[in-house]
Amino acid sequence: xxxxxxxxxxxxxxxxxxxxxxxxxxxxxxxxxxxxxxxxxxxxxxxxxxxxxxxxxxxxxxxxxxxxxxxxxxxxxxxxxxxxxxxxxxxxxxxxxxxxxxxxxxxxxxxxxxxxxxxxxxxxxxxxxxxxxxxxxxxxxxxxxxxxxxxxxxxxxxxxxxxxxxxxxxxxxxxxxxxxxxxxxxxxxxxxxxxxxxxxxxxxxxxxxxxxxxxxxxxxxxxxxxxxxxxxxxxxxxxxxxxxxxxxxxxxxxxxxxxxxxxxxxxxxxxxxxxxxxxxxxxxxxxxxxxxxxxxxxxx
Amino acid sequence: xxxxxxxxxxxxxxxxxxxxxxxxxxxxxxxxxxxxxxxxxxxxxxxxxxxxxxxxxxxxxxxxxxxxxxxxxxxxxxxxxxxxxxxxxxxxxxxxxxxxxxxxxxxxxxxxxxxxxxxxxxxxxxxxxxxxxxxxxxxxxxxxxxxxxxxxxxxxxxxxxxxxxxxxxxxxxxxxxxxxxxxxxxxxxxxxxxxxxxxxxxxxxxxxxxxxxxxxxxxxxxxxxxxxxxxxxxxxxxxxxxxxxxxxxxxxxxxxxxxxxxxxxxxxxxxxxxxxxxxxxxxxxxxxxxxxxxxxxxxx
Numbered sequence: 001x002x003x004x005x006x007x008x009x010x011x012x013x014x015x016x017x018x019x020x021x022x023x024x025x026x027x028x029x030x031x032x033x034x035x036x037x038x039x040x041x042x043x044x045x046x047x048x049x050x051x052x053x054x055x056x057x058x059x060x061x062x063x064x065x066x067x068x069x070x071x072x073x074x075x076x077x078x079x080x081x082x083x084x085x086x087x088x089x090x091x092x093x094x095x096x097x098x099x100x101x102x103x104x105x106x107x108x109x110x111x112x113x114x115x116x117x118x119x120x121x122x123x124x125x126x127x128x129x130x131x132x133x134x135x136x137x138x139x140x141x142x143x144x145x146x147x148x149x150x151x152x153x154x155x156x157x158x159x160x161x162x163x164x165x166x167x168x169x170x171x172x173x174x175x176x177x178x179x180x181x182x183x184x185x186x187x188x189x190x191x192x193x194x195x196x197x198x199x200x201x202x203x204x205x206x207x208x209x210x211x212x213x214x215x216x217x218x219x220x221x222x223x224x225x226x227x228x229x230x231x232x233x234x235x236x237x238x239x240x241x242x243x244x245x246x247x248x249x250x251x252x253x254x255x256x257x258x259x260x261x262x263x264x265x266x267x268x269x270x271x272x273x274x275x276x277x278x279x280x281x282x283x284x285x286x287x288x289x290x291x292x293x294x295x296x297x298x299x300x
Numbered sequence: 301x302x303x304x305x306x307x308x309x310x311x312x313x314x315x316x317x318x319x320x321x322x323x324x325x326x327x328x329x330x331x332x333x334x335x336x337x338x339x340x341x342x343x344x345x346x347x348x349x350x351x352x353x354x355x356x357x358x359x360x361x362x363x364x365x366x367x368x369x370x371x372x373x374x375x376x377x378x379x380x381x382x383x384x385x386x387x388x389x390x391x392x393x394x395x396x397x398x399x400x401x402x403x404x405x406x407x408x409x410x411x412x413x414x415x416x417x418x419x420x421x422x423x424x425x426x427x428x429x430x431x432x433x434x435x436x437x438x439x440x441x442x443x444x445x446x447x448x449x450x451x452x453x454x455x456x457x458x459x460x461x462x463x464x465x466x467x468x469x470x471x472x473x474x475x476x477x478x479x480x481x482x483x484x485x486x487x488x489x490x491x492x493x494x495x496x497x498x499x500x501x502x503x504x505x506x507x508x509x510x511x512x513x514x515x516x517x518x519x520x521x522x523x524x525x526x527x528x529x530x531x532x533x534x535x536x537x538x539x540x541x542x543x544x545x546x547x548x549x550x551x552x553x554x555x556x557x558x559x560x561x562x563x564x565x566x567x568x569x570x571x572x573x574x575x576x577x578x579x580x581x582x583x584x585x586x587x588x589x590x591x592x593x594x595x596x597x598x599x600x
Contacts, residue, residue: 171471172542172549174556234545238538242472245534249472256474264476264564
């Protein structure tokens with residue numbers, strides 16, 4: 001297998017593009033794809049500070065790495081959820097890469113700052129799925145940290161597999177309020193709400209893993225202990241079955257959806273109440289007290 | 301397992317509705333569901349003649365049976381495609397049921413009327429997939445026969461599994477021109493074009509098979525020899541995997557899509573050229589000569 005660009009020995013074959021590449025040209029292409037997504041969705045430019053949420057996994061560490069190597073002004077954010085057997089190991093990987101890249105890293109520990117770890121909060125709230133709680137808490141802390149630091153954009157490592165899995169799930173329900181928001185970039189809609197960018201949204205898990213390995217990024221490899229049996233993993237598996245049969249399906253499903261969304265789901269009324277400020281923390285919410293602050297209210 | 305209505309021994313459990321039913325109440329429900337779909341989509345009423353396309357399989361024979369038993373004015377249409385080892389056997393099943401129900405049956409033989417069977421046509425046209433040719437030929441002959449008989453509606457036995465499989469396929473490509481037309485009922489858009497109705501669109505393959513067996517309909521059980529490995533079968537398999545995990549997904553996917561379609565895909569411009577009449581057969585087409593007549597042109 002030879003590199004389509006230079007004819008040297010290829011290290012990866014991208015079946016969805018019918019493209020084999022050597023290390024150099026794979027990395028070059030990866031960087032170009034990230035730049036293309038940044039530009040196409042007008043996410044942010046080199047002058048603008050960006051908060052990169054890093055979990056310690058291959059996706060977010062690769063994102064931090066590629067953005068830094070492309071000269072973007074990145075700050076890392078690690079949210080320590082206090083999950084035993086995971087958070088500490090993940091944090092070590094993040095700290096290691098941040099030090100190597102000479103990137104500023106902010107660590108927010110849920111337990112230290114708010115008194116309880118995610119599993120402790122989840123235990124008090126058996127009526128909520130832990131993955132929903134986790135998502136809500138991370139979204140809140142990403143935005144709050146960005147706001148406190150005066151950073152207007154939060155970037156996350158969501159990859160194409162994450163995006164199509166969630167797109168399939170929302171499509172099976174034709175959930176318009178979710179579909180309308182499923183974009184690689186969501187601009188800010190409130191002065192205290194950071195824009196949300198997913199610069200890796202068009203790159204597969206496999207491409208990102210290859211980038212991480214070739215860039216010698218030591219990432220946390222274990223899945224979250226709570227993710228077992230999650231629906232998103234099931235949908236990823238189904239979409240991979242389709243991809244094997246028809247390479248390129250995942251990319252087309254997501255790309256064509258973006259055109260569809262812009263054309264048919266633009267400016268739709270998702271029925272969400274207007275945003276106001278939480279009476280406890282002051283951050284944007286559609287309720288009197290935001291979902292995050294309600295977690296710590298005594299009577300809840 | 302007991303019938304939820306009368307407490308007698310149930311013969312079927314409908315997991316998507318968490319509903320077990322005895323024979324009597326299953327049949328009653330099946331008939332009610334068909335009537336509900338007919339009314340909801342204003343497909344046709346009892347005074348109006350309907351041409352029911354019957355292939356000999358469980359779906360179309362059940363459709364003929366249930367519509368006749370509900371006192372609709374049905375005529376059967378069997379299109380003999382001349383597929384060896386299949387068409388004759390299928391035709392026998394159709395003739396048997398039509399005779400038993402005392403329903404008029406029209407048989408159109410491709411070979412007798414146009415000189416060639418489907419496999420013969422397909423052999424001359426290796427650039428086309430036989431399933432596409434078959435679909436086009438059947439659509440043409442259903443419509444042409446209805447027009448010749450002065451019947452304004454053609455009903456087909458498409459079931460929920462057929463519909464969601466094709467919906468998934470169109471959604472993975474976000475093919476708006478197909479999505480906009482994916483409805484249990486398509487009204488006529490030209491004086492020579494019959495309306496198309498799918499009264500079984502909200503009933504699963506399994507429910508229809510149960511109806512056929514309980515109604516003692518002897519149907520053709522073998523799959524078409526050309527369908528092996530078809531993408532629709534693959535998508536049906538995937539959707540069944542999802543259904544096992546989350547019962548009701550198929551029904552919700554299709555039902556919610558119908559609301560979505562009416563709301564967001566109504567009156568969209570699908571970019572189709574306007575219909576005119578084929579200069580050979582006079583039937584509606586977007587081209588000078590329709591796709592069916594082009595099959596038999598010498599220079600093609």
